[in-house]
Amino acid sequence: MRLKAQRKEDNKFLVWLGMFALVSFILYAPRETRSILGYEAAIVVYVVYILALLLLYRSILAKARATMNKALRYLMGFLSVFAFSFFLTVEKFGGADICQIILLCGCLSVLLYEKREWLVVPLTAAAVGMGVGYIFLYGSIVPVLLLYKYFARTGARQRKYLSLFVLTIAVSAFMFIFCGGFNYFAEITLFCNFRRLGVFVLCFIPYLMMAFSFFRGLIRGLSKKAYGWFLGLGGITSVPLLALKNQGGSCIFAVFLFYALVIGMLLAMGDLDAIRQMERLKAILQREEPIGAFVLVYPVLFMPLNDASICRTVDYMVNLILP
Amino acid sequence: MTKWLTLLATMFGWMIGKEERRVLEDAKKKKINRILLALLVFSGFIFFRFYDAMVDLYNTTLLAFSYKYGFISRGLVGTIFQIVDKVIPVDLMNYDGAMIFTQVTTAIFVMILFTFFRQCLMCADEKMISFQTYLILFFMMIAISMFVSRRNMGRVDIYMIALSLIGTMLIMKKRFEFLLIPISALAVMFHQGYVFMFFNILLILLIYRFFTVGKKEKKKYAIIFVLCFCVGSALFLWFEFFSRMNGEQFVEEIISNAKLLSYNGEYHDTLIDHEILGIDLGGTEWDFHKENFVEYPLFLLFMSPYIWIGVCLFGGFIKEAKTRTDKCKYIFVAIGALTIVPNYILKIDYARWTMSIVTYYVVMLLSMLAMQDEVVESVCSSMLLEIKKKAWMPLLFTYLTLFLPFYDVFVDQVMHNIGHFLNVNWLHLWEHY
Structure with a gap:
């Protein structure tokens, strides 16, 4: 009965998250798109993207312990603030990135339910095939989680995850080469938005500290610390795109996506170290109540992210304070 | 002897109690100051998110209104602006001047807002601080985003809200409550719409006080209520029905000043038509x-x-x-x-x-x-x-x-x-x- 009530509350939360997505769409949806799919198809792709994210959230909430659900809702809220608005620009609406994340949600769902996990290989191949930038932006999430599962299991299952990890990496590399990945950096636009990025990082210091504290505690608690470092540093694979393609907004979004989904998946898979660290963070925020209420409303002031100027708020701060 | 010992023990207990109360009060003050600091920093980010660095035509045109043309509707803010222009050694009769004036008044509005918040947090029971903080956050997000954005930067609503908050603080503190009468007058002079928009805050609080206090004080609140109501109503009737009689005599001067103050050399024609010439816009x-x-x-x-x-x-x-x-x-x-x-x-x-x-x-x-x-x-x-x-x-x-x-x-x-x-x-x- 308690489980049923918990599921009901989770579904209500997801409905409200869906409302948040709808209002974000109404507010930010572009009037046109550069996607080859066309405007109407781009809307359909966006709706599928939202549904994929919400279904993934639902799976994570269903699998996780009841005590973690409140923390997970905050984590999902944080990710959604950026995820729902990021692709509502003329350049990205209906683009490859949004389709890649739909496939990524599929990969994470099969890993969560541990059914037909071999699907991560073709899904990853398809994602890289849509755009080789996937490897740098979102491609580290699945290998990192496969590695986690390898270290967390024993015997035949451990071998299965090792095989899946190797196959995923191999397929990604093959698709990268096949789809002209070596030409990807033929045209370079060096990153120049240092002031904006610096200001953005400064503004998000509290969140960086929380993430740092979480992973430091996680790594300290692990018996095999190696994969803890993969979990903690897996989000920095987007740095080449930041440095050589001037995609500030995309890389920041990719970092948020990586850490939110990895933490969510660890909690959903019942990792005791992750649960312990989340309980610790929860206790700190509850102690700081009511200031803890700002934790989800503050990021909204920095949406939507974009590649040109990171976001409007930061752009304005830089123009005003550091002209 | 027993009597002296009892007295001594009572004094000692009172002193310890006083010390404990002081420690608790200091802890409460510290918590409130931290909350206010967080709110202030947050409001800074709200400002950066929504600030358009622009004062709209409507609000610059209003600065061209003045009581030198008579006791006209909505003339107070322009009168203050033009007095400041005459007093300080900087020419404000241009768009930059209008912008500076608006930025300063908006900053004063935010200061009054935070003074009000502080007073509410300090006077309330400590167990209500969380609830009040959420309420303040809710209001602050709406108010600051609204009044720094292009359409409402410099809108007279900030003066009306500020005056209502000052009146509220006086009622809460039970001090100088007679000042509510001139406050009501000033607020209606900023905009006669005050009687429908923000006057209810003061009037209902007076009614609330009337029902809360003992018989002795009821008379005071009844008198203040009646006087505020009469002053507000009289000024509203004047501005709404009688203040637009000689508009044609000075409309050209107002238009020319409004053009100087705007960002694009234009003026808000419907505002002038309605408030100066008395033309019905329905x-x-x-x-x-x-x-x-x-x-x-x-x-x-x-x-x-x-x-x-x-x-x-x-x-x-x-x-x-x-x-x-x-x-x-x-x-x-x-x-x-x-x-x-x-x-x-x-x-x-x-x-x-x-x-x-x-x-x-x-x-x-x-x-x-x-x-x-x-x-x-x-x-x-x-x-x-x-x-x-x-x-x-x-x-x-x-x-x-x-x-x-x-x-x-x-x-x-x-x-x-x-x-x-x-x-x-x-x-x-x-x-x-």
């Missing part, structure tokens, strides 16, 4: 009414969680009231916002009317908590526990941000986009886009 605004009639019910639907919270709170006060007098008091408090109804029928600035309703209920709640009303404390505490259990609780403030800033005629960009879509594809009710 017929020209019907399209905007139609748009609001479509968009506003949808807006209320999107705002349903917040409306639900408000109804539960104010309904809860009436339900929990123990005596008939208390019930009467809370009924007045609950329906006090109805003074805005004529504006919804006759005028088109639905976003500003929404802001006035929000301001009323938030200020009423904060001040009743500051006055340590037990029924209000009890209902608010239960409501907070109830909200914390709700699944949508994490999104409560996040969701609100999408609807900011409030505009003036159209409620906000979200509703304007929906209305535009519906009108272009199905309704075809209004022509402007």
